[in-house]
Amino acid sequence: MSETTQTPSVILVQPQLGENIGAAARVMANFGLSDLIIVDPRDGWPNPKAVPMSAGSPVLKNATLAPDLSTAIAPFTRMYATTARTRDMVKPVMTARQAIADMRAAIKMGEKVAILYGAEQSGLPNEAVVASDVIITLPVDRSFSSLNLAQAVSVTAYEWNAMEDAPENFEVIEDIAPREDLIRMFEHLEDELHTAGYFHPENKTSVMIQNLRNGFIRGRWTIQEVRTFRGAIKALAKGRGKARATKS
Amino acid sequence: MSETTQTPSVILVQPQLGENIGAAARVMANFGLSDLIIVDPRDGWPNPKAVPMSAGSPVLKNATLAPDLSTAIAPFTRMYATTARTRDMVKPVMTARQAIADMRAAIKMGEKVAILYGAEQSGLPNEAVVASDVIITLPVDRSFSSLNLAQAVSVTAYEWNAMEDAPENFEVIEDIAPREDLIRMFEHLEDELHTAGYFHPENKTSVMIQNLRNGFIRGRWTIQEVRTFRGAIKALAKGRGKARATKS
Numbered sequence: 001m002s003e004t005t006q007t008p009s010v011i012l013v014q015p016q017l018g019e020n021i022g023a024a025a026r027v028m029a030n031f032g033l034s035d036l037i038i039v040d041p042r043d044g045w046p047n048p049k050a051v052p053m054s055a056g057s058p059v060l061k062n063a064t065l066a067p068d069l070s071t072a073i074a075p076f077t078r079m080y081a082t083t084a085r086t087r088d089m090v091k092p093v094m095t096a097r098q099a100i101a102d103m104r105a106a107i108k109m110g111e112k113v114a115i116l117y118g119a120e121q122s123g124l125p126n127e128a129v130v131a132s133d134v135i136i137t138l139p140v141d142r143s144f145s146s147l148n149l150a151q152a153v154s155v156t157a158y159e160w161n162a163m164e165d166a167p168e169n170f171e172v173i174e175d176i177a178p179r180e181d182l183i184r185m186f187e188h189l190e191d192e193l194h195t196a197g198y199f200h201p202e203n204k205t206s207v208m209i210q211n212l213r214n215g216f217i218r219g220r221w222t223i224q225e226v227r228t229f230r231g232a233i234k235a236l237a238k239g240r241g242k243a244r245a246t247k248s
Numbered sequence: 249m250s251e252t253t254q255t256p257s258v259i260l261v262q263p264q265l266g267e268n269i270g271a272a273a274r275v276m277a278n279f280g281l282s283d284l285i286i287v288d289p290r291d292g293w294p295n296p297k298a299v300p301m302s303a304g305s306p307v308l309k310n311a312t313l314a315p316d317l318s319t320a321i322a323p324f325t326r327m328y329a330t331t332a333r334t335r336d337m338v339k340p341v342m343t344a345r346q347a348i349a350d351m352r353a354a355i356k357m358g359e360k361v362a363i364l365y366g367a368e369q370s371g372l373p374n375e376a377v378v379a380s381d382v383i384i385t386l387p388v389d390r391s392f393s394s395l396n397l398a399q400a401v402s403v404t405a406y407e408w409n410a411m412e413d414a415p416e417n418f419e420v421i422e423d424i425a426p427r428e429d430l431i432r433m434f435e436h437l438e439d440e441l442h443t444a445g446y447f448h449p450e451n452k453t454s455v456m457i458q459n460l461r462n463g464f465i466r467g468r469w470t471i472q473e474v475r476t477f478r479g480a481i482k483a484l485a486k487g488r489g490k491a492r493a494t495k496s
Contacts, residue, residue: 219467
């Protein structure tokens, strides 16, 4: 709830297990969320069971305790209720991804944003959903829908940072060998294979060469990999040279 | 590893805590993943500590134990290594979202897909990353990057179910060699290279092997290409055998 924060706050409403609070604090820090508000936790606060699961997360140390929901949500202007169950409410329902895009836009406009999660057993109380602007549903399987509290936090927190981070260009291969290096490598290999009597029957030669070259070309080998493999060809062929020498 | 599965398998490589295995099994079921393979877990298997955290997940009950990485990855044709650390490897790097799109497309083409996660403390061993086609990085904050194992599984599993549809357009490669064929091919090549005295200095051996394997794995070789190349290794090595015979 600090003034400088420009990330969504996470509000856990009446969480039961300290372990889950700690795990939520850990994953929040993993994905760049910093403000955790704990509303009326079942086992009191602080809860020593939260500490090991937090793995030293600064989010746990800076967490705020709120005595009730009204106090917790007081400063926010836009709230998102995470819930698996269908509620008979007329609210916009968003996926986590849509909700994060929505939050980012709201924060840009200066809004104060919070995401709400309910207790392990019962989920969010109706009044918390009513108080929210948006319902977030996670794509859980109907046959096994009970999502751990910290895992639910993890998915939303991940989406927060995933949007920030999406790399433009994901296949980064530096120093790809120019095609002429590859061709020299092929010729080297094929020369040695000819000498070794590999290409028979004669009329299959071009198919065999095609098979070999295709695999190498798809691999987009680097200059260093080409160099390493040429050394390998040389090493394998060297002994054969000796063999030929003994024949002549 | 069932025949009917059309979802990615999850492979946990040497996981330490039973609790995390259980939590991973739970969130897999939440998001529609069904096949869990546990490689050489630190505390043995079955591990009673996994049970409460699994919340009755059928994924835990059906999990497979594998004695080592090679056994675990043998049947797959496309593998994704989840890793936070930057590795000096030339592999495509994808976000979880990009990777899931890639997986869905690959599965449509009949590929067998697995996602790998490493141990809590150390992450994936280098050999597991080398054996994979793609690196998945999650958008963790640099200041607090240690993500819980089950949370890492949760994010990828969530993306699996969050993705509605796969892109239509994808490179079509039929009959991709299963990883065990590639590994046998590597061992064949490396054995011959050892015999040929190629690996020197000794301390560079693992880097040289890594260079060679990475290029081949990126190429996504077909069964036929593997067969052709193994013939090539044999041809090149045969002469050397004669050379050695003349020496003795």
